[in-house]
Amino acid sequence: MALLHRDRRARDRLADAAVEAYRADPEHLAPEYRFFPQPLHEPYSARFNAFRGQLGDAQGVPRSDKAGRRRDVERQFRFFDAPIGLIFTMDRRLEWASFICYGCFLQNIMLAARARGLDTCPQQIWSLQYAVLREHLDIPEGEMVVAGMSLGYADDSLPENNMALRRLELEEFVSVIEA
Ligand SMILES: Cc1cc2nc3c(=O)[nH]c(=O)nc-3n(C[C@H](O)[C@H](O)[C@H](O)COP(=O)(O)O)c2cc1C
Numbered sequence: 001m002a003l004l005h006r007d008r009r010a011r012d013r014l015a016d017a018a019v020e021a022y023r024a025d026p027e028h029l030a031p032e033y034r035f036f037p038q039p040l041h042e043p044y045s046a047r048f049n050a051f052r053g054q055l056g057d058a059q060g061v062p063r064s065d066k067a068g069r070r071r072d073v074e075r076q077f078r079f080f081d082a083p084i085g086l087i088f089t090m091d092r093r094l095e096w097a098s099f100i101c102y103g104c105f106l107q108n109i110m111l112a113a114r115a116r117g118l119d120t121c122p123q124q125i126w127s128l129q130y131a132v133l134r135e136h137l138d139i140p141e142g143e144m145v146v147a148g149m150s151l152g153y154a155d156d157s158l159p160e161n162n163m164a165l166r167r168l169e170l171e172e173f174v175s176v177i178e179a
Helices: 008-024 044-059 066-076 097-115 124-137
Strands: 002-004 084-091 119-123 143-152
Touching: 008 066, 008 124, 044 066, 066 124, 084 097, 084 124, 097 119, 097 143, 119 124, 124 143
Parallel strands: none
Antiparallel strands: 002 084, 084 143, 119 143
């Protein structure tokens, strides 16, 4: 299920509530489904930290700048001021296989947006706000909040939108089997 709110004031109220919930307990908001194993093992841990470091450098927000990082998270809960904010939920009785389908569904929306000259940012972080979302959007208990997504036009003047993320070399994740 995807939710799209047309009422700007209702959306602002939702964003305010999400920011307030985050400010009240920034370290303990947890998603509705597990994001990462604890602790995160290699090579994923190093990749994740490299990404975080690269993003922080681009934004000029070092890891030690807690206030700066929190400000950045708060922007997430305002959909980065994009004109459209989407929330995605899934029937929680479904199994892991449905997450594959759901990822394809999200990707298709992102590709369809690009084809129309629009930009997106998928935001798994919205799953941390399931309580606020359930309250403000009437999401039934049987639906799990999978992600959010900002939809609009990217601000190309922002350094984080111009980051060249390091890509793995093909050999690092592909095994070629010679016939
Ligand atoms: C499944 C998924 C979840 C994501 N969740 C977030 C998020 O919560 N907040 C955010 O700012 N970006 C999120 N992103 C975007 C990534 O941080 C990154 O900006 C994006 O994947 C970069 O695009 P690229 O892979 O084409 O370089 C997510 C991306 C994916 C694929």
